[in-house]
Amino acid sequence: MREETLRKILSKYEKKRDAAANRLELRKKKLYSVFPRLEEIEGEIFSLGLKMGKLALDNPDDLESIVEHSKQKLETLKREKEAIMKSSGFPxxxxxxxxxxxxxxxxxxxxxxxxxTCLRQELIAEAYKMSNLKQVLLRENLATFNLDIFSDEKNSNSELSPKENMATILATCDNFIMNFAESNGENLLFYGTTGSGKTFMCNCIAKDLLDRGHFVIYQTAFSLFAIIEDYRFQKRDNAIDRESYESLFECDLLIIDDLGSEIQNTFTISELFHILNTRLINGKKTVISTNLTLIELDQRYTGRIFSRLSSNFNLLRFFGKDLRWENR
Ligand SMILES: [Zn+2]
Incomplete structure (x- = not known):
């Protein structure tokens, strides 16, 4: 399965390179039609290399001066090209x-x-079925974030209005992204009711860090544990391979969306502990979102999982009425 996936991805890369070369040809044509001297310079640079090779073969004793002379000529040509480019207004x-x-x-x-990293990310996106992520991320990212959809009105039992609360969360997430490369042991846990923006925030973080070239795995708890189970018990022919499994422990950022949606049994609970604990020990960051309350988390998972979460994660509560914006 992996071999085939790799072949598929590499042929995509080949197409990308071809496309880049084609685009360059088009740019050249466009530029040369306006500045024909540039094309001449390209030609002169090319033939200079050939000439130098021939001269050097014919006059091995003068090698040094031939090289020096060619270098100077090349420099002159390059400077002329740069000057034309500069005045042309083209980048x-x-x-x-x-x-x-x-x-x-x-x-x-x-x-x-x-x-x-880009290839590792492509392989992992394939293994963890993240291929639709790119489309989601075009729609949902921090640039499309609008604080105004949150209410200004305080609920009687909270200090902040939903809007103020979301502004604080936004600042925390922004910081998390900005300081991501630092080993500051920061992890985030988003909890709160459905439709309060947790998945949206997970998407924003994923997008930013993927754009910055980090190695990210993002999956819902339900699918993630199904994938792990297939791998562990080799249930399906297309189960992920060992490298993909180990990436759960090694990737720069693991995002587990909707923790609590997975089928719960001793297997999933011990896998969850293993993943969280190993990542914490290795200083790898994790973001988790859940619809469960902290009390429910404590009841559903073992004490050692809950203690890892409560002492190593920044616990951020999302609240406000169900905006259903995650489905828009
Ligand atoms: Zn690359």
């Missing part, structure tokens, strides 16, 4: 390849032979 990198991932130049692998 300086207009004639460079523009890849989606500059790290691996859309190859999926780094020069060291290691998988690039």
């Amino acid at each position: 300086a990198d207009y004639l460079s390849m523009q890849y989606e991932c500059p790290l691996c130049k859309d190859r999926g692998f780094l020069a060291s032979g290691e998988k690039c």
Whole structure:
């Protein structure tokens, strides 16, 4: 399953590179039609390399001066090109390849032979069925966030209005994203009623960190534990492989949405503890959302899970009337 997935993804990368090369050709054509001298310079630079090689072969004793002379000529040509580009009004990198991932130049692998983060993310998105995430994230992100949909009116038993509360949560999440690379042991637990914006906030965090090139796994508790169970008991042919399973412990951020929606048994509870505890020990961050109250969390999960949550997670309560905005 993984082999086939990898092949599929790599052929997508090939298409991306082809598309980048095509776009570059188009840009070149456009630019050269306005500044034909640029095309001449390109040609001169190209033939300079050939000429230098030939001269060096014919006159091995003058190698040094040939190289020096060519270098100077090349410099002059480059400067002329830069000057034209500058006055043209086109961006300086207009004639460079523009890849989606500059790290691996859309190859999926780094020069060291290691998988690039972008490829690891693609593989994990496939394994954890996160492929529809991109569309959701286009719709839901911090840029589309509107505090005004929250009420200004305080409920008798809370200090803050839903709007003030959401502003505080927003600031906390913003900080979480900004300081994500720091090993500050920050984890977030969103709890509160349905429709109060928890999933939306999970989406926002996922989007921001994915955009910044972090390795993120995002899944609902229900699907996550079903995937883990398939893996553990090799229930299906397309069960995830070991590397994908281990990514749960190693990824930069694990987001478990809707904790409590999973089928609960000793297996899921011990897996949950194992994942949370290992991530905490290794300083890997986790975001959890749940419709359960803190008391329900304490009752449903073992004491050792609850104590990890209550002492290592920033507990953020979402409240306000059901806005149903998560389904919009
Ligand atoms: Zn890459």
